[in-house]
Amino acid sequence: MIIPSLQYGTRILRTADKRHLAKFMWNFGVKGVRSVNLFKKRMKEGVYFPPFLYISILNSCNLRCQGCWVDVDKPQVKIELEQLNKIVTDAKQHGNSFFGILGGEPFMHPELLDFLAEHQDCFFQVFTNGQMITEKKAKQLRQLGNATPLVSIEGTEIVANERRGGKDVLNRTLRGLDNCLDNKILTGVATSLCRTNIDDLLTEKWLRTLIKRGVHYAWYHSYRPVGPQPNEDLALTPEQARRIREFVVNMRMKLPLGIIDAYYDGEGRGLCPMANGISHHIGPTGGLEPCPIIQFAAENVKDGSVYDSLTQSEFMKDFRETAAQHTRGCIVLERPDLVLDLARKHKATDTTIRKTALAELEAMKPRNSQWLPTGDEIPEKHPVYRWAKRIWFNDFGVYDAMEANALPESAKESKKKESTVSG
Secondary structure, eight states: OHHHHHHHHHHHHHHSOHHHHHHIIIIIIIHHHHHHHHHHHHHHTTOOOOSEEEEEOBOOOSOOOTTOOSOTTSOOOBOOHHHHHHHHHHHHTTTOOEEEEESSOGGGSTTHHHHHHHOTTSEEEEEEOSTTOOHHHHHHHHHHOOEEEEEEOOSSHHHHHHHHTSSSHHHHHHHHHHHHHHTTOOOEEEEEEOTTTHHHHSSHHHHHHHHHHTOOEEEEEEOOOOSSSOOGGGOOOHHHHHHHHHHHHHHHHHSSSEEEOSSBOTTSOBOOTTTTTSEEEEOTTOBEESSTTOOEESOBGGGSOHHHHHHTOHHHHHHHHHHHHHOSSOHHHHOHHHHHHHHHHTTOEEOSSSOOHHHHHHHOOOOOOSOOOTTOOOOOOSHHHHHHHHHHSSOTTTTHHHHHHHSOHHHHHHHHHHHHHHO
16 A cells, blocks of 8 residues: 555656646645635534535537536537636635536636636636647646646547547547646546446556556546436446445555545445535536536526525525435435425526426436445545545535434434433
């Protein structure tokens, strides 16, 4: 374990631009930790403002991925630069310094680089297919020094073309990836694992290929069959979800590569970053959404302060509490009926351009998500990941009520006595 960690640290220092690395360590590392601590402090007061905001800055994309829930085939809708700056400036005033930038394809936004340049005191993770990152843009990103591209790779040549609805998809993506790496930008590769790519990309061989290429971190997502054309044949089985978790935990111990996951705490228990309030999403139309795949909103950033809107939103509060009371997994996949009820209860706006989100929810059938059965959890083995999750990435106690209700009466009484003694 010690040797891979040392190799990873050495590789980062050798392959990343030093100024870029310093901005990452300060704006994401030091200030990011501070933003989570502020979040936890606010939570105790019943105030929820996520330390990590994700913003889909436009709907347009040059690809047509299977199961995409974004209206990439519709006329372009984007958040203008002035509004983007207002969102980030407002969030910064409350301790935030890290933002995820999504699309569509973010590099199709004509003012993306101007936006990044405006906020040198922040760090951005840009979710991209990489195909529009030319050598010139990569040099600009290095000069700015405050953004890490997270390049999505969905399979080998044949699978990539099928999954992403294009030709020569993998090679064009790899050119953009290499442009970033050649310019010594901290760069990651993301994969939405599904049944057609899991055997190719959830392997040690694939991760070693990324390391050899110079990639600094990997992020495995799980494919979610949602949106206007959900492909349920691609959805993962419970056994595959467990396989992903086990693989990630083991590879963290073995390889000099950062491996991110957003679905589990240090004990291996499932969690949802929306349910614990650590992140929420702003869609291309400005709607404040619980997460990217829940395309309903009761508030809009155009109506005022993003902080006031999120902290005062009954819609968001109800969503967090309902999700935490019913599942440690994805409420959209496991309980679409509850999502439908909440959208109707709060008279939430359909934030899609297609305006079919309610009908899509009505047609969904419940299915498994990342939540592993009790007793089947796979705890972190790597001490650094385990420590970091325990402090900064866990459920923050939001699932306590659900778990207490799931206990047999004898266990509940025992837990109550333990609480009384510790108090």
